Amino acid sequence: MGRWLNTCLYLYMILDVAVTNVAFGYFARGWTFDEDKFLSTISFSAPYYFTSSPYEFQILSFIRQAFCAIAVILIVLDKTDKVKALFNPITFNAVFTYSFSLTKFLAFSEIEEQLKYPGVWISVAWAILSGSIQVIVWYFVFQTDHFDYHQLINIAGNAEESSEQESPSESQNVESGTSARAPARExxxxxxxxxxxxxxxxxxxxxxxxxxxxxxxxxxxxxxxxxxxxxxxxxxxxxxxxxxxxxxxxxxxxxxxxxxxxxxxxxxxxxxxxxxxxxxxxxxxxxxxxxxxxxxxxxxxxxxxxxxxxxxxxxxxxxxxxxxxxxxxxxxxxxxxxxxxxSWRLAMVTFIAVPFVAFITKVYSKFYDVSIYLNY
Structure with a gap:
């Protein structure tokens, strides 16, 4: 199980790094790969401008890689339970990535020419998609249990007691092949x-x-x-x-x-x-x-x-x-x-704020439920 999880995380990390960095070579008109633009961006040698530099996407990729590296180390150390504790930070990082990516897209749109760059669209779309994939992986692979039930009755230990307390009518049902249990819920x-x-x-x-x-x-x-x-x-x-x-x-x-x-x-x-x-x-x-x-x-x-x-x-x-x-x-x-x-720019401002509100509401509701449970 641990080897399979590590393999999936390795593949995700490689894909994330590849797409994030290759997109920097397309920060120009057309689908021609600009090697100079690619090298200057990944080496952080080009001057920084908030409305034209894509350095933030590289930093967001580093953060995602750091979470994956921590998960790999914990899995190797056989501490998978502690990986579940990273779900809320990773969810917050995905929400922040989503909101910041749209904010950065609005900054890119200040220069109309940049909206014709394929790299702008690839970087924004992949940053949002990659953060969402990381949350989905953590939820369905690490956060959820393989079995959603626990055995509350020791069948082997209570077999003799149940057989002693069995009524004659129940014995007849068993002998005839019928069961007295209630029908399963639909x-x-x-x-x-x-x-x-x-x-x-x-x-x-x-x-x-x-x-x-x-x-x-x-x-x-x-x-x-x-x-x-x-x-x-x-x-x-x-x-x-x-x-x-x-x-x-x-x-x-x-x-x-x-x-x-x-x-x-x-x-x-x-x-x-x-x-x-x-x-x-x-x-x-x-x-x-x-x-x-x-x-x-x-x-x-x-x-x-x-x-x-x-x-x-x-x-x-x-x-x-x-x-x-x-x-x-x-x-x-x-x-x-x-x-x-x-105004599509003003409309996107609404999409920037909604995920943060949803995340804060989710965290607060969980905290409120726990506090109510502890008080009572």
Missing amino acids: PLHKFLFRLLSYCGHQWPWFAAGFTFLNIYALARVFIPKYTAQVIADIVNGGGFHALVHSILVLCALTATSSFFGGLRGGCFDYATALVTLRIRLDLFTSLINQDISFFDTTKTGETMSRLTSDCQTISSTVSTNVNVFMRNGVMLVGALAFMFAM
């Missing part, structure tokens, strides 16, 4: 597909809600632009007619988003009610078809709870998640398209 994805199938029966209402959602999202995307336009007309003195025009457009967009937002909510709420009704009807039909012995072993309060609160909770959860997923997805696509149409 996989989670089967439950999700079954729940989504209930939503599929009400597809006309969900389709209508999705149509109104697109109109609602389209209007919401343009509201910030015309809000800024109203402020700009007031500050810059664009004139009374321009101000009135911007206000009228803003009012029309607000009214449109409010109206179609209400229709969207009504369609999804009605679809949720129909899903709840269908689930309750199917459950009630299943209860009616049960044998009399089923009601002798099942409590009446538990059955009523399944018909009332549990059915409502399931249908509301599924329908609400479908609603929120559609709304946020459409808003995300529309906002990104609008942002890139206005």
Whole structure:
């Protein structure tokens, strides 16, 4: 196992060094390898300029190589458990590499000619991809266990006790070849597909809600632009007619988003009610078809709870998640398209900050869960 892990790390290190350094030879127009540019970059002999020098990608590669070298040493010393402790630092390094690579790309874009260099695109793309590969390798190879369960019962030690306590009916089941164990639980994805199938029966209402959602999202995307336009007309003195025009457009967009937002909510709420009704009807039909012995072993309060609160909770959860997923997805696509149409540089600033926020949120949530567990 250790030899296989070392081999994978060696191959990754060689590939990382090769791609990172070869890309420096293409910091020129066309796909012609510039040997002088390559040698001056890897030797750090060329003057440094933040908007044109790719030295930072070499440094980021050195950091990745250092993590791999530490992992190889720990594996050789048979201390694989300590390699798992490097997961958070490596994740932070990948997030930092991603954000810095986009920042460096924006710096390169200050000189329009450099956007035509293949090396710029190769360096930025490989830095992000290489950091992601390192995190994936650490998570799936080092961080996860080979077996996700532990044996809680000593079968060999408790065989005699279980045989002594075995009832006559269980003995008959064993002799006849049947088992008294409870049936295995179905996989989670089967439950999700079954729940989504209930939503599929009400597809006309969900389709209508999705149509109104697109109109609602389209209007919401343009509201910030015309809000800024109203402020700009007031500050810059664009004139009374321009101000009135911007206000009228803003009012029309607000009214449109409010109206179609209400229709969207009504369609999804009605679809949720129909899903709840269908689930309750199917459950009630299943209860009616049960044998009399089923009601002798099942409590009446538990059955009523399944018909009332549990059915409502399931249908509301599924329908609400479908609603929120559609709304946020459409808003995300529309906002990104609008942002890139206005200024792709400003749009990339958003992508620079999001990974850091996600990483900090993940670390803090884990710390918060541990602190709550220790306090209780």
